[in-house]
Amino acid sequence: xxxxxxxxxxxxxxxxxxxxxxxxxxxxxxxxxxxxxxxxxxxxxxxxxxxxxxxxxxxxxxxxxxxxxxxxxxxxxxxxxxxxxxxxxxxxxxxxxxxxxxxxxxxxxxxxxxxxxxxxxxxxxxxxxxxxxxxxxxxxxxxxxxxxxxxxxxxxxxxxxxxxxxxxxxxxxxxxxxxxxxxxxxxxxxxxxxxxxxxxxxxxxxxxxxxxxxxxxxxxxxxxxxxxxxxxxxxxxxxxxxxxxxxxxxxxxxxxxxxxxxxxxxxxxxxxxxxxxxxxxxxxxxxxxxxxxxxxxxxxxxxxxxxxxxxxxxxxxxxxxxxxxxxxxxxxxxxxxxxxxxxxxxxxxxxxxxxxxxxxxxxxxxxxx
Amino acid sequence: xxxxxxxxxxxxxxxxxxxxxxxxxxxxxxxxxxxxxxxxxxxxxxxxxxxxxxxxxxxxxxxxxxxxxxxxxxxxxxxxxxxxxxxxxxxxxxxxxxxxxxxxxxxxxxxxxxxxxxxxxxxxxxxxxxxxxxxxxxxxxxxxxxxxxxxxxxxxxxxxxxxxxxxxxxxxxxxxxxxxxxxxxxxxxxxxxxxxxxxxxxxxxxxxxxxxxxxxxxxxxxxxxxxxxxxxxxxxxxxxxxxxxxxxxxxxxxxxxxxxxxxxxxxxxxxxxxxxxxxxxxxxxxxxxxxxxxxxxxxxxxxxxxxxxxxxxxxxxxxxxxxxxxxxxxxxxxxxxxxxxxxxxxxxxxxxxxxxxxxxxxxxxxxxxxxxxxxxxxxxxxxxxxxxxxxxxxxxxxxxxxxxxxxxxxxxxxxxxxxxxxxxxxxxxxxxxxxxxxxxxxxxxxxxxxxxxxxxxxxxxxxxxxxxxxxxxxxxxxxxxxxxxxxxxxxxxxxxxxxxxxxxxxxxxxxxxxxxxxxxxxxxxxxxxxxxxxxxxxxxxxxxxxxxxxxxxxxxxxxxxxxxxxxxxxxxxxxxxxxxxxxxxxxxxxxxxxxxxxxxxxxxxxxx
Numbered sequence: 007x008x009x010x011x012x013x014x015x016x017x018x019x020x021x022x023x024x025x026x027x028x029x030x031x032x033x034x035x036x037x038x039x040x041x042x043x044x045x046x047x048x049x050x051x052x053x054x055x056x057x058x059x060x061x062x063x064x065x066x067x068x069x070x071x072x073x074x075x076x077x078x079x080x081x082x083x084x085x086x087x088x089x090x091x092x093x094x095x096x097x098x099x100x101x102x103x104x105x106x107x108x109x110x111x112x113x114x115x116x117x118x119x120x121x122x123x124x125x126x127x128x129x130x131x132x133x134x135x136x137x138x139x140x141x142x143x144x145x146x147x148x149x150x151x152x153x154x155x156x157x158x159x160x161x162x163x164x165x166x167x168x169x170x171x172x173x174x175x176x177x178x179x180x181x182x183x184x185x186x187x188x189x190x191x192x193x194x195x196x197x198x199x200x201x202x203x204x205x206x207x208x209x210x211x212x213x214x215x216x217x218x219x220x221x222x223x224x225x226x227x228x229x230x231x232x233x234x235x236x237x238x239x240x241x242x243x244x245x246x247x248x249x250x251x252x253x254x255x256x257x258x259x260x261x262x263x264x265x266x267x268x269x270x271x272x273x274x275x276x277x278x279x280x281x282x283x284x285x286x287x288x289x290x291x292x293x294x295x296x297x298x299x300x301x302x303x304x305x306x307x308x309x310x311x312x313x314x315x316x317x318x319x320x321x322x323x324x325x326x327x328x329x330x331x332x333x334x335x336x337x338x339x340x341x342x343x344x345x346x347x348x349x350x351x352x353x354x355x356x357x358x359x360x361x362x363x364x365x366x367x368x369x370x371x372x373x374x375x
Numbered sequence: 376x377x378x379x380x381x382x383x384x385x386x387x388x389x390x391x392x393x394x395x396x397x398x399x400x401x402x403x404x405x406x407x408x409x410x411x412x413x414x415x416x417x418x419x420x421x422x423x424x425x426x427x428x429x430x431x432x433x434x435x436x437x438x439x440x441x442x443x444x445x446x447x448x449x450x451x452x453x454x455x456x457x458x459x460x461x462x463x464x465x466x467x468x469x470x471x472x473x474x475x476x477x478x479x480x481x482x483x484x485x486x487x488x489x490x491x492x493x494x495x496x497x498x499x500x501x502x503x504x505x506x507x508x509x510x511x512x513x514x515x516x517x518x519x520x521x522x523x524x525x526x527x528x529x530x531x532x533x534x535x536x537x538x539x540x541x542x543x544x545x546x547x548x549x550x551x552x553x554x555x556x557x558x559x560x561x562x563x564x565x566x567x568x569x570x571x572x573x574x575x576x577x578x579x580x581x582x583x584x585x586x587x588x589x590x591x592x593x594x595x596x597x598x599x600x601x602x603x604x605x606x607x608x609x610x611x612x613x614x615x616x617x618x619x620x621x622x623x624x625x626x627x628x629x630x631x632x633x634x635x636x637x638x639x640x641x642x643x644x645x646x647x648x649x650x651x652x653x654x655x656x657x658x659x660x661x662x663x664x665x666x667x668x669x670x671x672x673x674x675x676x677x678x679x680x681x682x683x684x685x686x687x688x689x690x691x692x693x694x695x696x697x698x699x700x701x702x703x704x705x706x707x708x709x710x711x712x713x714x715x716x717x718x719x720x721x722x723x724x725x726x727x728x729x730x731x732x733x734x735x736x737x738x739x740x741x742x743x744x745x746x747x748x749x750x751x752x753x754x755x756x757x758x759x760x761x762x763x764x765x766x767x768x769x770x771x772x773x774x775x776x777x778x779x780x781x782x783x784x785x786x787x788x789x790x791x792x793x794x795x796x797x798x799x800x801x802x803x804x805x806x807x808x809x810x811x812x813x814x815x816x817x818x819x820x821x822x823x824x825x826x827x828x829x830x831x832x833x834x835x836x837x838x839x840x841x842x843x844x845x846x847x848x849x850x851x852x853x854x855x856x857x858x859x860x861x862x863x864x865x866x867x868x869x870x871x872x873x874x875x876x877x878x879x880x881x882x883x884x885x886x887x888x889x890x891x892x893x894x895x896x897x898x899x900x901x902x903x904x905x906x907x908x909x910x911x912x913x914x915x916x917x918x919x920x921x922x923x924x925x926x927x928x929x930x931x932x933x934x935x936x937x938x939x940x941x942x943x944x945x946x947x948x949x950x951x952x953x954x955x956x957x958x959x960x961x962x963x964x965x966x967x968x969x970x971x972x973x974x975x976x977x978x979x980x981x982x983x
Contacts, residue, residue: 313892371888
């Protein structure tokens, strides 16, 4: 009994551990490490990127010696406080596009968790056979750096004085800036109601603004209350216009009698810096078949912008705002170096778009607007 | 033997006599010191000597995950004993979602020594009770000497240090020993229908459940089943197995009714709001073999040198008919404690696997192994004398040292030592407590803020009490640690920030710049910073003052009254019974002796 029971317990324990090891992907891990297929080679690279193990990731490339490490890390892990530096590669899907005996192209959908929410990216990887194994070939290239130059600083700035140290921010005892909602449009989307439009600062001083909306039922009672959150420029300089969008998930337009809009404003210090130009804007279809608005951002100031946020408003033929979309750019804006962006546009709205306008919010580790 | 006691030992003996209802000392006459049981008094003193310095340094409050949470709960009882509705977290939650006894004792002691030291006193009592509980539980299975070794080892157990100084699980470490103390009564009642044992056992079970119900629920199976098995084996010749089982069932029914009554407000709350949250990931559920840090954290550190003894525990347990139930209980607990390393927990618990954390089973496994480990130690000391004693002592100390060292070496660091005085000061001045607040990147320093600030938060550290949809629909835990839950965490945070105006959430304290982009894009502005910028304060100006959020989870006044009296009453009753009703089985020496193999024939001893 002594032998039988103790050996049985040992054997059953070992068996259970093996079963769990297989169930939790232990075998798949081992196979991935061997990189016998282009998929496995790509998965291996992305697993190392996921762990932010840059040295291992770099050494797993087919052309390790040709790749600049700073550029490689910048591309996959970000730098200078860009959104990628606040991101974790949470999961990825990999599938082959085409392959032959020596080369293959593998597409990967990368899902990042970032400081501003989820971020998806689609990348194509070139993979090469190296003996019995496959390795990803990374495009060689150096990190682009701005040339030394002098950039004159002549932007407008508004300071607010006479605030005591004991006063809270926003307690100024002065009139609020004049702001006005210039358009409002309620749309029924498959899973939600969307309220969108534009707001303008009509005053001669900068304003902090926030737009909220309350949906009212037929009996006049409030049904839901939401606000624009990050789908707005909260700081508006004099005469500046911002689009806004407020989402009400799970609500049907037919249940709503009316909408009560609430635009709050207050005086805040602000500056026109940094100046970010939006160039080469065009509507396109991306490799996954989705409609996107693409363009380039150019930081015309001398300081790095860590996280740019693109807000795009779309107009129909009558000039009415029919959609507002936004997107965070995963690279920082170095002075004078263009960075491309793309924001989604629903397929059913794209044909109606006659015009669009892009504004850019930003986060810099020292200040925001 | 007949020498008068030295004068300086008299007070100690008097104390020992007064406390003799708790422990029993050696009656064995053995001249070789190494072959004598360690007196339980000495073991209790050892527990105090080893752990009191760490506790009086208030180490758990700066190194552990949950100690500040328990202090927070206790602080509420200190101010509102009969009102378990606490508005400081989750815009209001009921403390009837967590058994109160440990917190209530802290609240009582806090009137004398303050909250922090009161926590330490209760934790120290738990450690001492654990040694006594292990001794009494081990005495069911092994002789007095091996039981005393088991109790001594429990003082140095890596898992105990892990739970006290790293996890801060006061409730588990307090509930387990009370339950261990109840088990011998369960055994004696089941075996010999001792009415006093039934009464004292049931009351102790009620007290254990009042501290931590989960420990009791799982302990019922892992500890009670082997004890029933043992009671069947040890039954009197005239008693049938069925009658033993019947008496065990009576005990279980009475204990079940008692627990139902003592924790009545808890059951009301759990029925009204069953836990339907999206499961939150926990490392103890993962396959430990796929992550070295998890393996160290959940296996090597908690078990320490016990790992070396495991094969022998299985071997000895398999070989002894009497120890077999104990060994099998240990094996099942071991498998459960390994979390996702084996499929057993998933098979047994089904969906509940995603809700439970599994380190608690490691404590059960270690406690179940200790009696056999005590036996192994006795055998080694018999064979190798002082060398074995030295090696065992070294292994014990190293086990504890590893657990204490892991506090520093571990990649998982807590933030419970964060200085939050400036945050508390901000919230308590200038009417800032008219609004709710949120901390980001504060980890388990959040309860410290909540304990001393007057303002309320929408966040909180106790996941089971959360009812706000912004928190329960995403599969993440505390908002203050959102980033560690990936997309789920950040989406939960985003949902809460979107509804800031509804909750009066105006102030956000940031201790991790990771969160700054989201709150900046959402319209918050930095207004102050503390500690050279390590903590920043952000404010949003269009937020109206906080208003009470209506909730059907609010306990009725009657539930508050029951909650404030029955759990504490059960513990006081247990103490009174222990003093007033001496144990009959002790007086009559009715422990079944553990069979000892003799190496020499008796006549040889007489010839010498």
